[in-house]
Amino acid sequence: MLKKINLFDSIVIGLIIISFILFVLYPFVAVFNYGYKGELFSELITNITSYSHLLLNTVKVATATTVVTVFISVAVSLYYFIGTSKFKKIIVLIFMISMISPPFVTSLSYINLFGRRGLISYNLLKLNYDPYGFFGIVSMQSVTHISINVLLLVGFLKGIDKGVINSARSLGANTNRIILDILLPLMRPVIKVVILLTFLRSMADFATPAIIGGKYNVLATEGYLSFIAEGNISKAVVMNLIILIPSLLIFLIFFKSFRNTTLGSKNVGVLEANIKKSGIIYYISLIVTVVIVLMLASLYSAIIISAFSTMEYGKLIFTLQNFIDANDYITDVFVRSVIYSLIAGLISSVVGHVLQYYIYIRNVKVLKMIDFVATLPYILPGTFFGLGYVLAFNSYPLKLTGTALIVILNLVFKQMPFATKIGYSSISQVSEDQLKSVRDLGGSRFNEIKDVVFPMSYEGFYISFINGFTATMTTIGSIIFLIYPSQKVATIVMFDVIESGKYDIGSVIAFYIIIICLVINISYYLIVNRRR
Missing domain, CATH: 1.10.3720.10 (MetI-like)
Structure with missing residues (x-):
């Protein structure tokens, strides 16, 4: 049954709809629009x-x-x-x-x-x-x-x-x-x-x-x-x-x-x-x-x-000379990679759970269409998704190319298919009686999300976050066209040095990436078991 939509709901639902249309659907359309205007479709057929x-x-x-x-x-x-x-x-x-x-x-x-x-x-x-x-x-x-x-x-x-x-x-x-x-x-x-x-x-x-x-x-x-x-x-x-x-x-x-x-x-x-x-x-x-x-x-x-x-x-x-030689290639790279990964993992997890809360519990039907839009990054090749961002955000008023923001946004929405699936799995376990208790005690919709939805779905949230972090630390396809030299992340640098034949340095960077992701995954395992 559809619950009454208040101002808080309207703002959150509006932000979700705008975000997915702008950062998932629009880049997808931008590629086709570029192909149509540039007569690439006729060239392709010919x-x-x-x-x-x-x-x-x-x-x-x-x-x-x-x-x-x-x-x-x-x-x-x-x-x-x-x-x-x-x-x-x-x-x-x-x-x-x-x-x-x-x-x-x-x-x-x-x-x-x-x-x-x-x-x-x-x-x-x-x-x-x-x-x-x-x-x-x-x-x-x-x-x-x-x-x-x-x-x-x-x-x-x-x-x-x-x-x-x-x-x-x-x-x-x-x-x-x-x-x-x-x-x-x-x-x-x-x-x-x-x-x-x-x-x-x-x-x-x-x-x-x-x-x-x-x-x-x-x-x-x-x-x-x-x-x-x-x-x-x-x-x-x-x-x-x-x-x-x-x-x-x-x-x-x-x-x-x-x-x-x-x-x-x-x-x-x-x-x-x-x-x-x-x-x-x-x-x-x-x-x-x-x-x-x-x-x-x-x-x-x-x-x-x-x-x-x-x-x-x-x-x-x-x-240990390989590690010394690798320092010239990874200055600030891993700090940037970890920051990007933390942001992508956290935002995608929160948005995925909030989206499923409004779909599964609040029964906001328009968001079911947005849920389908969220699956598009699964279908799209990573390079297609990256090209979409280049074509969609290279001119004003939405000029984002050359900034760290376009990379982060691409990483966040690339993880949305998994985040929304995990969000659905978690939200489906939340009891309607617990939500009614919050409302009976005078709680707002925000309290429902903060005090019931997130605490009751913490394990799914952690899984989504860890997946988002790990996937971002190891990704390359969707951001290869968006990264400027000053914004390179670890996987891009690793790919570059391997292509140039510097396999020893590539191994060092791979070793660093595995250790960082392993530490985060073990920390997640310990946190979840402690909560249990």
Whole structure:
């Protein structure tokens, strides 16, 4: 039932509507408007064949990455649900590190381990292995996406009614039948979400192909180079418009599953299911899990080794010189990165919860449209969203280009899809009786939010904040076109030094980013458990 709207409500609702229209919908429209006025659509149709190979390469990479990632993610999540506790703790630790790392840091490790002068390929096996191209891109994108996908799947499995599994066991069902007849059918909606998120992220990823793609070009990288190297914004817009077409198609196919699936906590604990550890599917899941954990452990160990060592006369030598050399590249960078991340995490969390309060509890129907607008950054490639900001805010009265504000706003609204989903999960747990108690005691709508909504949804708020902070610390795509030299953040600097071949310095910056995010995540874990 719709409650009476007072002045406070009107101000908050108005600010929410204006903010999302201005900083999400308007940049989206600005790209299409630029394409229409510049006759880029007619140019795109006329020259579509010249871009077809790039589109084909991009779709091939995204499809292969999605297939590999989904298979591995499902296998690991099934093992995590059925397997033993000791190994699960290792899985959580490795995946946590993977989630708080820049998305292209695995590419750096891949080069260090398997490049032409790699620790394994060259120094150990004496091979001159070429790690670049299609296989390298798919491998590293898959490794990058597995962690978040597994945690989404495991979070879903935690909510499965164990009575169903026990009933199946009492009827004589073995492990294979439980997996095939119960777990996989129940997991189908969240698997569709995993497919959607993996495909969209792969389509939009320009950093991984730029680092290890070699001669294998994709649309996202071509769009990035068109803007940064050539200064050709029209070509960059065309590239991103082409990326948007298959992305929108996949989103429309899987939107229902995405809308109806609740995102759970990333802080997955040890999970035990009373299922016999046997059967071909279980053992396949075990093997896949062991392989992927070893691979991730090797990749992230390589980062640490590379940060603290150098190669002299064919031997690894321990040194701190890499950290000294890195100081020239990171002066003020990490302070700026942490400040931006704190602001983005805090604002997106607050706005996401307040938006869902007015939708779920106050039933303000107009905000349901805004909730859909908030999902657009999920659909849009990061570079598309960044280009939208360049085109929307480069002239008065909304001239923001060249300022720190445009970067912060982009980071805040890029995190809104996750913040609003977590906000919905949290707000749905708030009791109407508690809100009535506040009103019976003379409290205002502000008191409802301050004294009931936020305290009752503190865990969801923390999850949203940590995700916003971590995602901002490790992001690159949406802000690559917005960052001026005086405003560079850690991931941009890291990407620059890796592209220029300074892998040791890149490893040091990656090490710093992981440590900072790890400290924040551990602090969050301790705070939540203390509140409990």
